[in-house]
Amino acid sequence: MNQSNLELPSGCILRKATSQDNWPIRLLVLSAKLDPTQLRWQQFWVIECNGKLAACGQLRNFDDTQELGSLVVIPAWRNRGLGSLLTQHLIATATQPLYLECLGQRLAEFYSRFGFVAIAFEELPRSLKSKFGLSQLGKKLIRVPVVFMQYPNS
16 A cells, blocks of 8 residues: 555644543544553544544553554544554654554454554564453454554654
8 A cells, every 4th residue: 555645635634642531532432342441642643624523543651562543533534544544653753662452353454554564463472462462352252353463664
């Protein structure tokens, strides 16, 4: 996927989250049925369109790694490149090896367009194994379609 052509739609800005974004981020993450734990607005980047939060994503910091997580675009702004632009920005912003977990093949295919590759649970850094352990248990016991991914160039 050629990322260099991505531009924000008119009226939209990409910026670091502020404390005023705390509750809108939480509501957005909850509305997407994503894990609402470990949400720290200080780790988020947001896209604001026409003065309202349209997308968010964060880089969670661990000992020797980072996790790209909580990436959400509100339905009214989907299919306009906001998720792709935000993903590209978070990858470029990462300062340590970058990982993520996603639910289902469709999301795994989305992230693979940016260079993420699927990896086995055993290949995760120790700091992420404890965090992703419940997902791995669900994957083994009830076949939850979770995919663990690594960005190999980080």
